[in-house]
Amino acid sequence: xxxxxxxxxxxxxxxxxxxxxxxxxxxxxxxxxxxxxxxxxxxxxxxxxxxxxxxxxxxxxxxxxxxxxxxxxxxxxxxxxxxxxxxxxxxxxxxxxxxxxxxxxxxxxxxxxxxxxxxxxxxxxxxxxxxxxxxxxxxxxxxxxxxxxxxxxxxxxxxxxxxxxxxxxxxxxxxxxxxxxxxxxxxxxxxxxxxxxxxxxxxxxxxxxxxxxxxxxxxxxxxxxxxxxxxxxxxxxxxxxxxxxxxxxxxxxxxxxxxxxxxxxxxxxxxxxxxxxxxxxxxxxxxxxxxxxxxxxxxxxxxxxxxxxxxxxxxxxxxxxxxxxxxxxxxxxxxxxxxxxxxxxxxxxxxxxxxxxxxxxxxxxxxxxxxxxxxxxxxxxxxxxxxxxxxxxxxxxxxxxxxxxxxxxxxxxxxxxxxxxxxxxxxxxxxxxxxxxxxxxxxxxxxxxxxxxxxxxxxxxxxxxxxxxxxxxxxxxxxxxxxxxxxxxxxxxxxxxxxxxxxxxxxxxxxxxxxxxxxxxxxxxxxxxxxxxxxxxxxxxxxxxxxxxxxxxxxxxxxxxxxxxxxxxxxxxxxxxxxxxxxxxxxxxxxxxxxxxxxxxxxxxxxxxxxxxxxxxxxxxxxxxxxxxxxxxxxxxxxxxxxxxxxxxxxxxxxxxxxxxxx
Amino acid sequence: xxxxxxxxxxxxxxxxxxxxxxxxxxxxxxxxxxxxxxxxxxxxxxxxxxxxxxxxxxxxxxxxxxxxxxxxxxxxxxxxxxxxxxxxxxxxxxxxxxxxxxxxxxxxxxxxxxxxxxxxxxxxxxxxxxxxxxxxxxxxxxxxxxxxxxxxxxxxxxxx
Numbered sequence: 001x002x003x004x005x006x007x008x009x010x011x012x013x014x015x016x017x018x019x020x021x022x023x024x025x026x027x028x029x030x031x032x033x034x035x036x037x038x039x040x041x042x043x044x045x046x047x048x049x050x051x052x053x054x055x056x057x058x059x060x061x062x063x064x065x066x067x068x069x070x071x072x073x074x075x076x077x078x079x080x081x082x083x084x085x086x087x088x089x090x091x092x093x094x095x096x097x098x099x100x101x102x103x104x105x106x107x108x109x110x111x112x113x114x115x116x117x118x119x120x121x122x123x124x125x126x127x128x129x130x131x132x133x134x135x136x137x138x139x140x141x142x143x144x145x146x147x148x149x150x151x152x153x154x155x156x157x158x159x160x161x162x163x164x165x166x167x168x169x170x171x172x173x174x175x176x177x178x179x180x181x182x183x184x185x186x187x188x189x190x191x192x193x194x195x196x197x198x199x200x201x202x203x204x205x206x207x208x209x210x211x212x213x214x215x216x217x218x219x220x221x222x223x224x225x226x227x228x229x230x231x232x233x234x235x236x237x238x239x240x241x242x243x244x245x246x247x248x249x250x251x252x253x254x255x256x257x258x259x260x261x262x263x264x265x266x267x268x269x270x271x272x273x274x275x276x277x278x279x280x281x282x283x284x285x286x287x288x289x290x291x292x293x294x295x296x297x298x299x300x301x302x303x304x305x306x307x308x309x310x311x312x313x314x315x316x317x318x319x320x321x322x323x324x325x326x327x328x329x330x331x332x333x334x335x336x337x338x339x340x341x342x343x344x345x346x347x348x349x350x351x352x353x354x355x356x357x358x359x360x361x362x363x364x365x366x367x368x369x370x371x372x373x374x375x376x377x378x379x380x381x382x383x384x385x386x387x388x389x390x391x392x393x394x395x396x397x398x399x400x401x402x403x404x405x406x407x408x409x410x411x412x413x414x415x416x417x418x419x420x421x422x423x424x425x426x427x428x429x430x431x432x433x434x435x436x437x438x439x440x441x442x443x444x445x446x447x448x449x450x451x452x453x454x455x456x457x458x459x460x461x462x463x464x465x466x467x468x469x470x471x472x473x474x475x476x477x478x479x480x481x482x483x484x485x486x487x488x489x490x491x492x493x494x495x496x497x498x499x500x501x502x503x504x505x506x507x508x509x510x511x512x513x514x515x516x517x518x519x520x521x522x523x524x525x526x527x528x529x530x531x532x533x534x535x536x537x538x539x540x541x542x543x544x545x546x547x548x549x550x551x552x553x554x555x556x557x558x559x560x561x562x563x564x565x566x567x568x569x570x571x572x573x574x575x576x577x578x579x580x581x582x583x584x585x586x587x588x589x590x591x592x593x594x595x596x597x598x599x600x601x602x603x604x605x606x607x608x609x610x611x612x613x614x615x616x617x618x619x620x621x622x623x624x625x626x627x628x629x630x631x632x633x634x635x636x637x638x639x640x641x642x643x644x645x646x647x648x649x650x651x652x653x654x655x656x657x658x659x660x661x662x663x
Numbered sequence: 664x665x666x667x668x669x670x671x672x673x674x675x676x677x678x679x680x681x682x683x684x685x686x687x688x689x690x691x692x693x694x695x696x697x698x699x700x701x702x703x704x705x706x707x708x709x710x711x712x713x714x715x716x717x718x719x720x721x722x723x724x725x726x727x728x729x730x731x732x733x734x735x736x737x738x739x740x741x742x743x744x745x746x747x748x749x750x751x752x753x754x755x756x757x758x759x760x761x762x763x764x765x766x767x768x769x770x771x772x773x774x775x776x777x778x779x780x781x782x783x784x785x786x787x788x789x790x791x792x793x794x795x796x797x798x799x800x801x802x803x804x805x806x807x808x809x810x811x812x813x814x815x816x817x818x819x820x821x822x823x
Contacts, residue, residue, distance in 0.1 A: 272743025
């Protein structure tokens with residue numbers, strides 16, 4: 001006889017609950033009552049009444065099996081809800097209510113846009129609006145159907161174990177003071193850690209709905225917010241994590257990213273789009289922002305007259321239908337940036353598909369219309385705008401630019417190269433770290449430094465509150481108080497004096513932040529996967545952890561050279577597996593996790609979508625398969641040939657042979 | 664028809680949705696297929712049009728001079744096509760009559776509707792007029808850039 005339980009999420013805190021034998025909702029799965037088929041209709045009707053009474057959401061019937069230790073859900077996602085993440089989480093354990101009270105800390109730091117009192121008030125107002133929306137939801141004035149898009153626009157998801165809040169790090173930048181606020185938030189309202197994402201944001205996994213208005217108030221005082229980090233609107237604009245520091249940069253993209261942020265925030269026309277909309281930009285010919293795989297990609301450069309403008313790409317993206325964007329404009333003058341982007345979005349808002357969520361992104365519209373027709377429509381829309389509408393006059397650009405605090409870099413520092421060479425001799429660990437985690441800076445005597453959030457066997461992108469505080473201290477001591485989030489889920493101190501590098505490395509040594517492997521095979525990108533995410537079809541973190549341990553132990557790791565290895569837990573591709581040199585996509589087949597491998601993807605100026613190499617592997621086999629792929633490369637590469645160069649030369653065949661010939 | 668004005672105060676006006684087969688009269692709101700025909704038959708008095716979500720505003724362009732009201736339909740509040748339709752009517756076509764949001768809209772969207780050029784809202788049953796006043800009264804602070812470029816002003820000016 002089939003047995004079933006009734007599960008739901010508790011509205012006020014998002015906790016997974018099940019009907020127990022007293023027909024109360026229990027957060028303890030072991031108390032869930034198993035019902036017979038004949039009983040289920042009546043009990044489910046009762047659950048739906050509780051849904052209507054705004055006690056729970058997403059009430060559902062769950063298949064279970066009876067085992068030795070009691071009942072067990074049949075499907076993986078429900079198991080995850082019942083027993084919690086399968087990975088070890090920091091010891092903090094439960095959401096703390098006696099963490100130190102939040103204190104307002106604010107200090108303008110280099111590289112961060114300075115808010116004025118109006119802008120701070122705007123964030124307070126938005127928090128107040130959301131406080132009212134939460135009240136109306138809890139009272140039933142707003143239905144879940146109505147509330148969901150409103151909460152998503154404030155970065156709040158309902159996931160497997162609770163609400164998840166995604167806080168925006170605009171174009172990946174923040175100050176040390178803001179980092180400390182995130183640490184305080186993690187301690188006070190979450191379980192003492194956060195997860196930095198591939199979209200340069202941070203997610204907190206254990207948030208209670210009733211706390212969110214207070215959290216948004218707290219963030220507002222630190223010039224932080226969660227606005228439009230989800231929902232079918234323009235999301236956080238992402239950019240180069242070395243912006244303003246990179247030796248190869250032509251235009252600092254953050255100014256324009258900030259302009260786009262302000263323009264798109266609460267945009268009256270473009271907040272209920274067919275689907276989400278992601279804009280990325282870079283100001284360097286070396287594309288570290290993956291602009292060709294975004295809904296709009298902007299490449300800032302200067303023309304022969306020295307004027308600033310943009311190359312515009314449209315319709316790129318990953319997910320279910322991975323596409324490299326098409327170039328829609330070779331040169332867009334600075335003054336027209338908002339007008340042109342608005343024209344693109346207006347065409348999309350009017351014409352994008354709304355009948356099928358999987359075909360609603362702009363890439364599908366461009367494909368269906370054909371790029372030439374789409375470009376003509378944008379140009380028509382653009383031409384029909386009033387000439388003065390949304391024009392970025394030079395004085396506007398200058399005024400926004402004024403708001404960025406510039407780091408006071410010394411322009412007369414001697415090169416520290418001889419000293420560094422001597423320090424390398426004495427400290428081999430430091431030498432490795434210099435080679436892999438330290439990057440050229442536009443100003444002589446400075447470097448940019450990446451802090452790895454991927455210790456061997458760790459959760460990619462996770463940082464504990466203590467680590468956040470440490471990073472804030474180090475940023476203040478060595479880097480003008482400025483911190484960046486890289487889309488590879490690491491953190492960056494963009495301006496560090498060369499003569500402070502050894503000191504910085506010594507401070508990091510002994511922490512989980514010093515792994516010297518940026519861009520190497522163990523610098524794995526991974527989405528949260530089914531351990532947290534309600535959309536996932538498979539876990540991704542445990543596989544990333546095994547791969548990380550496996551290749552950290554492999555003695556020839558340095559010889560493998562640069563290699564992007566990414567893991568996504570579902571077709572939505574938050575782990576960006578399509579643009580990995582080696583990508584893994586978690587799937588579910590007959591209740592078992594399996595992982596499909598793609599090869600040869602790339603997100604840079606030679607953007608490419610990876611090719612599926614063949615049938616999927618089990619989790620155990622997947623580690624072995626990646627190992628074999630690496631071995632083929634090491635065995636057959638030409639001298640100093642990188643993995644991606646080798647792949648582009650030889651294609652997928654030798655890998656397919658090694659992976660599947662044995663069968 | 665009962666509607667809310669720009670300040671979310673209730674107004675009851677003479678507009679009514681034209682019923683198929685009935686003789687066309689002034690103050691009727693017509694759907695696209697019958698609009699051209701109706702305009703020929705009605706010599707005096709205001710005429711309105713109904714714009715369903717899947718129809719482009721360009722289809723109304725030939726008639727805009729004769730129209731006093733355009734009702735833009737929202738099939739779901741998450742469906743934002745109506746915002747773009749209103750903006751296009753104001754900005755690209757210079758329409759100066761009443762633009763009314765009808766269908767499933769939320770009080771939370773009131774400010775955005777007005778900013779896009781809507782001049783009235785027909786409140787749905789589940790969100791009665793009283794629920795809209797707080798949204799209309801709220802005075803919002805604005806980010807720096809928007810204060811400088813005045814994004815919404817162009818549309819508002821066109822509506823007056």
